[in-house]
Amino acid sequence: MIKLENVKKNFGDLSVLRGISIEIQDRQIYGIIGQSGAGKSTLLRCINGLESYDSGTITVNGAPVSFENKNELRKLQKKMGMIFQNFNLLNRLDVYDNVALPMKFWGMKTKTPEAEKKIRGLIELVGLGDKIHARPRELSGGQKQRVAIARALVLDPEILLCDEATSALDPGITREILALLQKINKEMGITIIVVTHQMEVVKQICEQVAFIKDGSVIAEGKPEELFVKPTKEVKAFLQEESDHLPEEGINIQLFFTDESSDNPVITMMARELNVDFSICWAKLEDFRSSVYGSLVINVKEKDKEKVCAYLDQAKVLWEVLD
């Protein structure tokens, strides 16, 4: 588990982290989302010990990230692999040597049969078995990020930190890289923290997400809940247009989770209650390949109780908007 308690960080007068407290469970894919300059990279760098923090505590599996003992910090960094927006590969090394580099930093041999097996295995895992001796400049962006992922795994980390890992890639390649991260999470049991400003990333792979604004967490929870039923802060963050709902009658918002979204509640309700209503607004979204949605219907004042009772009985989540 990674635990942050009231972490604060200033750059001179600029307060970049203003008391961040989050907990990241083992084997989770945890998203940190926020606009440019919100402090996401700084937060990730603090977790990894690349940057010191002014107050609060960060612990990784019980061990504090502290700058008192450089050796302890290095050991902790070994447990955390990191990937970056710009891949950050060494141009003059081929794929094999780039992946092997962190082992060299730890004085490990990289040409022994076991080392070779491991490094080749990782390169194959990320799907670059045929590019083992290519130089970075011969690779596409997506392929470079795959090399960076293999490199981040070579020290057998427990945690993978991703700073805008897909921001420089097009949507199709982004999906492939995210699928690879998901596979690594499932098959190797590695906890993954993804920092991003792309909603798509969070929706596709994150089980838990924190929204960061101006160095504070403004909301935290499951993405499907936060996106489908956003709080006021999250709504402002998502910059959703304020909805033009009818002034007359009662507006009721229904929320569909995975199980209920293919259940024809609405049409059944219309038939069974024999009421008329209009659908004013709707959205459906994919979260880790499950569909979640919400819908706003406008009913007449007199039908309100009937409709609400029906929705309760059908176990649909709802709320009256005003």
Add this chain to the structure above:
Amino acid sequence: MWPTILNATQQTIYMVFWSTLLSVILGFIPAIILTLTAPDGLHPNKGVYEVLSLIVNIFRSFPFIILLVIIIPFTRMIVGKAIGTTASIVPLTVSAIPYIARVFETSLRETDPGVIEAARSFGASDWQILFRVYIKESIPRMLNGVILLIISLIGYSAMAGTVGGGGVGDVAIRFGYQQYKTEYLIVCSLILIVFVQLIQMLGNYLYKKLS
């Protein structure tokens, strides 16, 4: 004519070879210190950086012809005499050290900071970052600097030659210019042109191969 020119060519190669080698070795050290203490370096230290930078600039702004003269006592101290082919290696090297220091510093500092950050995130020590990242990534750029240095040392060695160092430039002046033997002037110039061309071609080839 040919034995004289052959001998002079050997002298030029001798002067350029040793002054390049020595200045690369000696210029490397201040380059590393400048890189480490630069504002974006691993150990920023404004005082050290500024002072060293100033020293480098002072030496770089000395006109070579003046350096050649004022350095005579120092040359005598090191080589035992102030005149001759070996003696002229001293002013050539001294003028090249600050150049190499600056060129290497620039090359090293062009290393992508993201790559350095990545290395650090894997627990690399400062030494490992210096050797496995900074220097490793900068080798082609540093090589380019050395090629430019060799080419300008060929020119400077001609100048040093006229004050007793010998070499192709010396022959061109003494025989070609002062004794009106045009053929010397032409052959010497051609040799220098061929030298520069060869070095440049070798440099381009190595740069491609290394980067």
